[in-house]
Amino acid sequence: MRGIKLDGKKDPTLITWTIKRLRQPARVRIALRQGGRDLAVPCVRHDDSVKAGQVIALPADDFSTPLHASVSGKVMAVGTFAHPFLEDAQAIEIVGDGRGETAPGVGTERLGWESLDRAQLAPLFRQAGLVTMDEAMVPLHVLAQESLTARVRTLVINLCEPEPYVTSEQALAMSHALEIIQGAEILRKAFGAEKITAVLTEDKIQAAELLKSKIYFLKWGHVDVRVLPLVYPQGLDVPLAETLLERKLKLPAEWHRGGTPQDKGLALHRVFRSEGLEILNGASAFAAHEAIVLQKPLFERAVTVGGECVMEPKNLWAPLGLSFQDVFKAAKGLMRDPAKVIAGGPMQGRFQAGLEAMLVKGIPALLALPPEAAPDPAASACIHCGLCIDVCPENLSPVMITLASESGLYEEAASWNAADCIRCGNCTYICPSKRPMDALIDRAIHEQLNSESRL
Amino acid sequence: MIRSKTSPSRAPFIRAASTASDFLWKRSAALLIPAAAAVFFYGPAALALFAASAAAAVLAERAMGFILKKPVPFQGGHALGIGLTLALMLPPGLPLWMAVLGAVFAVAVARDAFGGPGQAPLPPILAGFLFLAVSFPLEMRAVTDPVTGHAAAHGLAWLKDGVADSGPHLSRIFMTPQPGGAGMVFFPALAAAGLLLIFQRLVFWELPFLFLAASALTAFGFGEHPAAALAGSNAFAAFFLISEGMTAPHNRHGARFFALLAGFLAAALRQVSGAFDPSAAAVMMVSFLTPWLEEAGRTERGWAPPRGASA
Structure with missing residues (x-):
């Protein structure tokens, strides 16, 4: 695959493999909409005492999952707060009491979890609030139900983590390898898949060896580990699927059209499933293990707190709903004002206007980048150097698409296969003229979709 | 919503x-x-x-x-x-x-x-x-031979009676200065600069290669020694003119066609007339065709067939 060897910048958060626990936070705000399409209705009232892992909101429809308190404390309010991905969202505010109590049963091993079958697993996923732990946050019970009508051959556990700074998956794989494999096996059963492939990039060879040793120990012949070359965007779900299938995929219009993260994710998972794949990351497998084996619902996740502005970059077990301010505080705060705060990695993540937004299930990393790392360069004219062609993983000609789009020639842009763009961001990254390639390609695709829907 | x-x-x-x-x-x-x-x-x-x-x-x-x-x-x-x-x-x-x-x-x-x-x-x-x-x-035709100091034919015209029959003349192309544009006198300098561009990835290596190959083949077809393709102005065009971003098509196949066509034309023009710089003229002529080459260079998906799994 064509791509870029990005500067990983992962070392500061990999000084130790341990994922640190933070002190009981004073306040969390748990969003009732995590990924836009789901909705939960609060089932607690002001001043109710809650414990970590207790249900505080019930799903409003078949798609949604219940939400759980992430700290023990008192429910303060249900209000509108800043959301990292959505414009504004209702959230339940819990003021922590510092005692760190968990709801009864949470953390105790479920008897007979090995013999749970497909029909039993999906409702358990839902009870535990499991979602895919990337920005899409598609509930796992929805994926499990949809997989009933499709044949999923391979469950892919994507541990590639191709983006710079982000190491939460790698730290998780190093510290909880067995849990990830067992979680993957639970997911495999739930999706009715035949085998599991764990995929890593070659910089995580230690994690790959660790996984292999655990698999050997378990004597599971249906699990294998693949190591892919380290080249961005290898490891994003779409290029990974294309590599495994050895052909290019056609991306659905719903995905291009945008909408909420969950709508996009669902459309993408449907494409993968039609090819017999289900792709989930390591954090999802780990969460499945916690939920099924230890009866621990999803109320915290591993988050990388990184970027040059952070005093002590590290991986944290962060309770959901923690404000970004508090997440940074847990890494000893910021030593200088960041130019950009990003939820997710620097290539795919989302810009955050402030530090008030709360952590949701799909944020693997929180980065505070200084201006020299995340510049806002002024765009100049295209010099036709062809670098964007060299790095496009989909073998497109981004220069032609963007030049056409710039001139308003959207049909011309479409004829250069703009709709095959997977938005990896490589062309924008590499462009020496710093042109807004992705925005121009986006515009071309949207215009094309609009004109198609007008017909 | x-x-x-x-x-x-x-x-x-x-x-x-x-x-x-x-x-x-x-x-x-x-x-x-x-x-x-x-x-x-x-x-x-x-x-x-x-x-x-x-x-x-x-x-x-x-x-x-x-x-x-x-x-x-x-x-x-x-x-x-x-x-x-x-x-x-x-x-x-x-x-x-x-x-x-x-x-x-x-x-x-x-x-x-x-x-x-x-x-x-x-x-x-x-x-x-x-x-x-x-x-x-x-004035544009007036070229002096850097060795003799006398007036000489411009561009590659001197090749017609120069190195056509190989042998000792070949060394003249590579190691001795030759008449032509000011920057085209010394092949090793051109080659060094061209390789520098290629290794810095400022130039896609295939384009000079294809240009020179097409040029050499054509020269050979006309009964010249293929090494004539490496002579001053041709090498200059290969490294500096066809790879210049604004000139060549913006997809790889198109650029490849461009290089091949320009290489062929550069050698062919030299046979027809000794006027000026046949290589530059060839690049100029082919650059008029850039939009069509771009169109012809399209494959179903961008510019290259998928390579399949890289792992």
């Missing part, structure tokens, strides 16, 4: 360090190698030619920026590249004011009047060269 947040700033947030001006300045720096060779063989006259042309190009850009109230693009790197490349193609004895005129024409008229870098319908360097060739045909 729940709206997804629209970010004022979008991913990717990190950018590659190299900028367009770096890119263009590095290109110009590579041009200094053949320029140094020219100064070595022709003396200060060549140096004056380069300085005049480069300075005229940069100043013309500033002036146009002032008149059109536009900022100077790429810190002058683009104009400098035009001025230098053009000067390397001119005969070393050319009056300086002509070189200045050519550079000003290339930058101010052929490029900036059409909206600046990337907007010009014709490659500015070749437009400037054509302008001079049409305006001052006699």
